[in-house]
Amino acid sequence: MSGIGTNARVVGALGMRSIRQTFRRPQLIAPIIVFPTLLLAIQTGGAGAAVELPGFPPVQSFLQFMLAGAMMQSLMLAGNSGGIALAVDIEMGFTDRLFAAPIPRFAIVFGRLAGTAALGLFAAIWFFAIGLIFGAEIEGGIPGALLATALVTAAALAVGGIGAAIALRTGSASVVQGLFPLVLVVLFLSTAFFPQELMIEPAKTIAKYNPLSFVVEGVREPIVGGIELGDTLAAVATIVGIFALGLLLSGRALRHRLRAG
Amino acid sequence: MLAIEVEGLQRAFDEVLAVQGIDLTVAEGEIYGFLGPNGAGKTTTVRMLTTLLLPTGGRATVAGHDVVAEARTVRASIGVALQEAALDPLMTGRELIRLQATLQGLPAAEGKRRADALLERVDLSGAADRRVGGYSGGMKRRLDLAAALVHEPRVLFLDEPTTGLDPVSRMTIWEEVRALNDAGTTVFLTTQYLEEADQLADNVGIIDSGRIVAEGTPDSLKTEFGHPHIQLQLADGSVAAAERACATVGKVLPPKDGKLVEVEVENGAADIPRVVRALDEAGIAVESLELVRPTLDDVFVAKTGYHLEEEGEGSAEEAVEA
Numbered sequence: 001m002s003g004i005g006t007n008a009r010v011v012g013a014l015g016m017r018s019i020r021q022t023f024r025r026p027q028l029i030a031p032i033i034v035f036p037t038l039l040l041a042i043q044t045g046g047a048g049a050a051v052e053l054p055g056f057p058p059v060q061s062f063l064q065f066m067l068a069g070a071m072m073q074s075l076m077l078a079g080n081s082g083g084i085a086l087a088v089d090i091e092m093g094f095t096d097r098l099f100a101a102p103i104p105r106f107a108i109v110f111g112r113l114a115g116t117a118a119l120g121l122f123a124a125i126w127f128f129a130i131g132l133i134f135g136a137e138i139e140g141g142i143p144g145a146l147l148a149t150a151l152v153t154a155a156a157l158a159v160g161g162i163g164a165a166i167a168l169r170t171g172s173a174s175v176v177q178g179l180f181p182l183v184l185v186v187l188f189l190s191t192a193f194f195p196q197e198l199m200i201e202p203a204k205t206i207a208k209y210n211p212l213s214f215v216v217e218g219v220r221e222p223i224v225g226g227i228e229l230g231d232t233l234a235a236v237a238t239i240v241g242i243f244a245l246g247l248l249l250s251g252r253a254l255r256h257r258l259r260a261g
Numbered sequence: 262m263l264a265i266e267v268e269g270l271q272r273a274f275d276e277v278l279a280v281q282g283i284d285l286t287v288a289e290g291e292i293y294g295f296l297g298p299n300g301a302g303k304t305t306t307v308r309m310l311t312t313l314l315l316p317t318g319g320r321a322t323v324a325g326h327d328v329v330a331e332a333r334t335v336r337a338s339i340g341v342a343l344q345e346a347a348l349d350p351l352m353t354g355r356e357l358i359r360l361q362a363t364l365q366g367l368p369a370a371e372g373k374r375r376a377d378a379l380l381e382r383v384d385l386s387g388a389a390d391r392r393v394g395g396y397s398g399g400m401k402r403r404l405d406l407a408a409a410l411v412h413e414p415r416v417l418f419l420d421e422p423t424t425g426l427d428p429v430s431r432m433t434i435w436e437e438v439r440a441l442n443d444a445g446t447t448v449f450l451t452t453q454y455l456e457e458a459d460q461l462a463d464n465v466g467i468i469d470s471g472r473i474v475a476e477g478t479p480d481s482l483k484t485e486f487g488h489p490h491i492q493l494q495l496a497d498g499s500v501a502a503a504e505r506a507c508a509t510v511g512k513v514l515p516p517k518d519g520k521l522v523e524v525e526v527e528n529g530a531a532d533i534p535r536v537v538r539a540l541d542e543a544g545i546a547v548e549s550l551e552l553v554r555p556t557l558d559d560v561f562v563a564k565t566g567y568h569l570e571e572e573g574e575g576s577a578e579e580a581v582e583a
Binding site for chain 2: 006009010013014017020021024025089092093094096097098099100101102103258259
């Protein structure tokens with residue numbers, strides 16, 4: 001089998017399977033949608049007055065500020081869940097079915113990433129819908145919303161590459177699942193939930209250089225202010241970097257897995 | 262033309278040599294039974310032949326293509342149903358076969374047509390839209406087999422397709438394998454069941470500890486290595502004494518379950534009186550006595566010194582899998 005069209009069809013079919021798998025397994029969909037939604041509700045309900053604090057960046061509401069963080073949490077956990085699902089495939093031998101097919105073996109990883117990206121897209125739409133229902137304004141308008149959605153989708157794809165690499169290297173769903181707390185730690189040490197201006201050291205410095213902060217700000221700015229080229233470019237560069245790292249690690253892990261059998 | 266040709270194939274896992282330089286050939290249109298206990302190297306061999314595992318020595322061609330240099334061409338020519346049917350419990354049967362059709366590069370409409378036909382063929386049309394997680398073991402095996410056939414492969418690899426199945430499901434799979442072979446598909450079948458190899462295979466290779474220890478048609482192997490034997494069920498369980506008595510008549514075979522005594526005899530039924538006399542003289546009471554024709558297990562015992570059902574302990578493949 002050859003041809004970009006045929007390979008794209010394979011990636012699409014594997015992506016569809018990945019999405020179905022997520023929605024049919026509650027333990028995969030819950031971290032992606034349910035937990036971030038609950039956290040968003042708790043934080044905006046309980047700490048909404050935080051916007052009055054001196055140094056808090058000017059925003060229309062705490063919900064408006066938090067939307068980017070919720071999307072970020074959702075896409076990070078989508079990447080983790082994608083890794084878990086791939087590891088489950090390895091454990092139950094389903095990847096052997098894919099490896100024994102006449103397809104480029106990297107299509108297996110891209111199929112999984114396509115599914116993760118689709119979940120990122122779904123998460124962005126979900127949280128925009130929640131934001132709009134509960135009165136959050138999108139300062140960047142429709143172009144801003146589209147830009148933020150595109151960044152969330154691309155970031156999910158990139159983060160999914162890291163999850164896939166860990167799954168391919170370890171072949172263990174429990175190991176990938178064990179990274180769940182680490183994902184939250186990395187997320188909390190970014191500007192996803194707190195403005196950098198209100199953090200204390202060393203969290204403030206860590207958040208400043210945490211790559212996720214660049215992505216968060218790229219997603220947040222079209223929502224709370226409007227499209228800013230600098231923030232957008234920083235987010236895109238970070239996403240490209242994470243994606244490249246994920247692909248490199250996935251490629252190495254895949255080669256190792258095929259050699260070791 | 263040869264469907265499979267293997268020369269000196271090896272696979273090492275660190276220090277452990279799981280497959281130790283095997284040679285075999287399978288003709289087009291043949292059913293080849295690859296028989297051996299758990300851990301003998303069957304699955305490792307199949308994984309190399311299906312391009313899932315790189316050999317560490319030797320070479321192999323499948324459907325005329327090298328499994329290393331032309332792996333993708335090999336994958337387009339083969340169907341694979343692996344041990345422990347690798348199915349996603351969250352997919353429906355229909356989704357799985359259509360996905361397999363896409364993986365094999367079939368156009369969507371053709372994939373749909375073949376999926377429907379195959380589901381009908383393996384009697385799963387009624388369950389096609391149910392999730393695989395709710396299928397019985399036999400249904401899963403039939404679905405796995407159907408998925409392996411979606412692109413009408415020239416060579417079909419079945420890795421222990423009936424392990425763990427009830428007799429009825431096993432017979433169903435056997436019938437399907439025969440039908441496929443009648444239609445011209447070459448089948449490479451690994452099994453740890455003697456009867457399965459005997460019933461289905463045109464040729465049998467017996468593998469033990471990573472080496473092929475015997476190869477030929479079931480009948481030729483039984484003729485060459487097997488002898489009729491007398492199987493005795495003792496009334497009082499004095500197995501050791503019975504074995505000593507029988508040793509004067511023929512070769513006592515390794516015990517199967519600690520209760521039966523088996524003695525290999527040269528002259529078949531003509532040797533029964535001699536065995537009875539020897540036991541009588543030793544004062545041993547016999548509950549039942551049966552003359553057993555040579556089986557593949559006799560061949561296995563002759564070549565390895567133990568029964569296939571005992572399953573070699575601590576073998577290389579098991580060590581690796583552990």
